[in-house]
Amino acid sequence: MSIHVNVAGEQVEAQVGQTVAGVLMSGGRVSWRTSRSGQPRGVFCGIGVCFDCLVVVNDLRDVRACQRRVVDGDRIEFQEDDHA
Amino acid sequence: MPEGSATTVVVIGGGPAGMAATLAARRRGARVVLIEAGDDVGGQYWRHLPETRATADEHTFHHGWERFRTMRSAIVTDPEVELILNGHVWSVDRRDGRPPLVHVMIGAADGRRRQARTFDPSSLVIATGAHERTLPFPGWDLPGVFTAGAAQALAKGERVAVGTNVLVAGAGPFLLPVVSSLLKVGATVAGVVEAAGWPQITRGWGARPWRLAKASAKGVELKGYIAEMAKNRIPYTVGSAVIAAHGIDRVEEVVVARLTPDWSPIPGTEKTITVDAVCVSHGFVPRTELAITAGCALDKDTVKTDQNQRTTVPGVFTAGELTGIGGVDLALAEGEIAGAVAAGGAPPPAAVRRRKTFREFAGRLDAAHGIRPGWQTWVDDTTLVCRCEDVTAGELRDTARMTGSRGLRSLKLTTRAGLGICQGRTCGRAVEEILAAAVGPDGLLDAGRTAHRPLAVPLRLGELATTGEDAG
Numbered sequence: 001m002s003i004h005v006n007v008a009g010e011q012v013e014a015q016v017g018q019t020v021a022g023v024l025m026s027g028g029r030v031s032w033r034t035s036r037s038g039q040p041r042g043v044f045c046g047i048g049v050c051f052d053c054l055v056v057v058n059d060l061r062d063v064r065a066c067q068r069r070v071v072d073g074d075r076i077e078f079q080e081d082d083h084a
Numbered sequence: 085m086p087e088g089s090a091t092t093v094v095v096i097g098g099g100p101a102g103m104a105a106t107l108a109a110r111r112r113g114a115r116v117v118l119i120e121a122g123d124d125v126g127g128q129y130w131r132h133l134p135e136t137r138a139t140a141d142e143h144t145f146h147h148g149w150e151r152f153r154t155m156r157s158a159i160v161t162d163p164e165v166e167l168i169l170n171g172h173v174w175s176v177d178r179r180d181g182r183p184p185l186v187h188v189m190i191g192a193a194d195g196r197r198r199q200a201r202t203f204d205p206s207s208l209v210i211a212t213g214a215h216e217r218t219l220p221f222p223g224w225d226l227p228g229v230f231t232a233g234a235a236q237a238l239a240k241g242e243r244v245a246v247g248t249n250v251l252v253a254g255a256g257p258f259l260l261p262v263v264s265s266l267l268k269v270g271a272t273v274a275g276v277v278e279a280a281g282w283p284q285i286t287r288g289w290g291a292r293p294w295r296l297a298k299a300s301a302k303g304v305e306l307k308g309y310i311a312e313m314a315k316n317r318i319p320y321t322v323g324s325a326v327i328a329a330h331g332i333d334r335v336e337e338v339v340v341a342r343l344t345p346d347w348s349p350i351p352g353t354e355k356t357i358t359v360d361a362v363c364v365s366h367g368f369v370p371r372t373e374l375a376i377t378a379g380c381a382l383d384k385d386t387v388k389t390d391q392n393q394r395t396t397v398p399g400v401f402t403a404g405e406l407t408g409i410g411g412v413d414l415a416l417a418e419g420e421i422a423g424a425v426a427a428g429g430a431p432p433p434a435a436v437r438r439r440k441t442f443r444e445f446a447g448r449l450d451a452a453h454g455i456r457p458g459w460q461t462w463v464d465d466t467t468l469v470c471r472c473e474d475v476t477a478g479e480l481r482d483t484a485r486m487t488g489s490r491g492l493r494s495l496k497l498t499t500r501a502g503l504g505i506c507q508g509r510t511c512g513r514a515v516e517e518i519l520a521a522a523v524g525p526d527g528l529l530d531a532g533r534t535a536h537r538p539l540a541v542p543l544r545l546g547e548l549a550t551t552g553e554d555a556g
Contacts, residue, residue, distance in 0.1 A: 001136065017134035022242035030334050031227035037474040040333050042227045043246075044471070044510070046234025047128060048121070048193065049215040051506040052471060060196060062505065062542070066237070067193035069123065069134070 003072035020065035020076055021046070021053055032065070034080040054079060086185055088204030091115055093426045094186055096173050096374060097211035099127020100412050101404030103155045104419030105209045105426065106165060108435075114427035115164050117203055119171040119188055121541075125156055127213055128233065129412050131240045145240050145268060147261075147305050148412070168201075172541045176208075176378045183208040183399035184378045189547060196544055207399045207426035210375050210387075211419060214368040214405035218254070219459045220477070220514050222467045223329030223338075224364070232262040232365035239265035246271070247361025251338055253277035253326040254365040256453040260309035262363060263318060273318045274359050277340055279347055279366065280453045281323030288452025302413065302445060325349065326364055327462040338362050341462075348458030366455050368409045369513060373537040375402060385513075385535065392431055393422035401426050410446030417442060460521055469518060470511045472504020477518055484522035492528045495519055505542060508534040 001016045005023060014023045021043050024032060031040035033054050044052040046066050053065040056077040070076075088094075093109040095102045098120030106118045118125070126132060130152045132142055143149040159165050170191055176184035183205045191198030216231045218224065230246050232254060238244040250266055251274045252259050263273050280288075313320060321340070327349050328339040342353035370386055380395035380402070381388045387395055387406045395402050401422040404415035417438040421431045463469070465478025483489075483499050495501075501515045502508030508515065512534030520528050 015137055017136035018242060022238070022244055025238065025242070025244045025246075035225075035471070035474055039225060039474070040227050041225070041471075043230060043234055043238070045215065045231045046237040047215060049506065050231075050471065050510045051504070054505075060194075063194040066234075067122075068195075069192070 003070065005070050005072070005074040005076060007076045008078055014070050016070075016072075018070055020055055020057065020063070020068050020070055020074075023070055024055075024065060024076075032078045034078075036081045086202045086204035088206065091206055091427070092117060092203070093207045093209065093423065094119065094183075094203050094205035095209045095211060095423070096186065097127070097213055097404070098122070098125035098167075098169075099211060099213050099404065099415065100129055101213070101415035101419035101422075102127070102209065102211035103159060104416045105211060105401075105403055105423030106159055107155060108420045108423030108429075108432070109209075109427040110162060110164060110423075112424055112427035112429035114207075115166075117166045117168065117205070118159065119168045119173055119186070121170070121172050121193075123169050125159060125167070126152060128237065129415075131237055133241065133243065145265060172198075173374060174541050174543055175539055176374055178377070178379050178397075181398055183397070189541075189543065194542070196546060197550075198547060200547070200550065205399070207401065208378070209393075209401045209403060209419075209422045209426050210378070210380075210395075210406060211402065211404045211415075211422075212371040212374055212406060214370045214409060215509060216365040217367045217369045217455075217513060218364050218510075219366045219455065219463075220467055220469050220511070221325075221327055221329070221364075221462055222464060223331070223335070225468045225471055226329050226331050226335045227333065228331065228335035228361045229329050230361060230363045232259055232363040235361075235363040236262050236265050239269045243269055245269040246363065247359065248272060249274055249359050250361045250363060251275055251277065251326065251340075251357060251359045252363045253279075253338075253340075254363075255279040255367060255455065256365075256449065257306055258365065258368075260306060260313070264309055264312055266363075267312065267316060271361075273313075273316065274357060275319040275321060276313070277324050277326060278320065278322045278453075279325045279343060279456075279459075281343065281345055283345060284456075285322065285452045288448050288450075288454075302411070325459070325462065326362060327354070329362060335359065335362055344458060345456070346458035347456035348461045366459075367453070368405060369509070370406045370409070372406060372535055373540045375400075375406060376536055377538055377540070382532070385532070391436075392425040393418055394425070399426075408443075408446055409449065410442055411449075414439065414442035414446055457517075457521075460518060463518065469514055470499075470501040470504060470508075472506050472510075473500040473502075475499050475501040480515065480518050481522045484519050490523045490526060490529045492516060492519060492530045492533055496534075502534050507537045
């Protein structure tokens with residue numbers, strides 16, 4: 001079943017049961033977070049262990065994209081970690 | 085108020101070991117609470133599309149899929165099993181002479197306003213599995229570098245290919261099913277690069293191979309993968325490793341070099357391979373944090389158990405990868421024993437026999453593919469080691485030399501390695517080994533402490549505050 005989520009201001013079609021990482025990677029993205037020293041990060045472990053893939057979901061920071069299933073109307077934004 | 089009764093077996097982890105423990109405990113009449121962090125059981129091994137996206141070809145992604153369906157159905161239809169999905173066990177409270185209290189936050193991963201519950205088990209089975217260990221190399225933090233498990237999880241759980249032209253590298257037979265999954269979701273696999281050389285592999289697997297006959301189902305599974313690779317003309321290179329990844333904002337090429345038997349790269353053997361993704365895993369790390377917090381004694385990095393899967397804490401059992409990396413068959417056998425004994429029964433003899441067979445298999449796996457110390461020579465000082473706090477190998481080595489400290493805790497606090505949000509899960513072992521090499525022959529004073537995590541998952545302060553109100 002198709003739903004819609006907002007990815008960094010853009011409406012994107014998604015499937016019920018996809019994770020945020022699944023939606024982002026299906027859309028061709030490989031990175032979306034910026035690390036402390038400004039390096040790009042995306043999925044690394046894919047099973048919720050490494051926390052590389054963190055995103056902001058509905059204004060809540062530090063959500064693991066690989067663990068969170070999308071819900072219709074979710075707003076997904078990208079986060080930058082504090083630069084040292 | 086903690087929930088529980090005289091015969092409530094609490095099982096943490098809904099993978100093969102936890103599922104087997106649940107069913108075995110039920111057969112002996114116990115009530116079971118099974119707590120799983122994901123939104124279905126199956127663990128990493130039987131990770132699958134959620135029911136909302138179910139497809140007819142799901143079974144082609146798995147081994148033992150019918151067995152999984154049967155076990156799952158027995159669990160979800162049994163009114164005496166309370167299955168808690170999206171249940172994140174964030175800590176356990178030790179108590180003298182009995183199992184710890186188990187604190188769970190139930191709801192979406194990393195969400196807010198989740199439901200807090202606490203269980204008071206009569207017996208506790210910890211079956212939290214393992215995650216992969218990827219040795220650091222220059223460029224391993226570039227997007228497009230994944231663990232092999234990520235490629236597997238994204239294929240099985242999302243039907244996403246991590247790249248179009250993918251190299252798979254690291255050590256061990258687990259790399260082969262990853263190739264299979266990548267092919268199924270449409271990727272081209274550029275090759276498989278295995279760090280162990282033929283001498284290490286044949287010495288490990290070769291001794292008295294007839295004793296492996298009972299593990300032949302495993303052999304058939306592996307043969308299937310090898311045939312699939314041959315059919316797709318995928319080169320399999322042994323005694324070699326990915327020692328660097330290059331690219332701007334994502335991996336564009338990787339450098340592969342031949343290794344000595346101790347896994348040091350041989351200068352002059354470097355080859356560059358063009359890829360858009362590389363999946364690298366060198367083994368597994370048992371997820372021991374809850375067992376450690378519960379007070380269970382360890383044997384190196386695994387949880388010490390007796391013949392009945394008992395840990396050193398009364399009423400606490402463990403099964404699966406926590407007792408040593410051994411794969412699904414060992415996990416199922418150990419889970420069955422743990423569940424039966426946790427419910428007051430005797431260990432089922434058939435499960436005890438299977439455990440013996442697959443423990444031997446596990447021992448050979450380690451001998452044939454276990455990590456060798458030479459890997460540190462491909463980690464130059466600019467290589468990032470801690471991906472959360474962006475700490476390089478040079479910073480670790482320099483800090484050890486300049487401070488003269490042999491204390492892991494103080495070296496971590498000075499460098500911040502392992503102190504980020506993943507709590508040292510990704511880099512902990514590498515940090516310890518790099519520091520151990522830097523401090524010299526006397527070694528670290530407090531080796532092993534990167535595995536200590538009193539809070540097993542990050543919690544939001546607001547949720548923790550609410551937990552206090554609920555309990556009061």
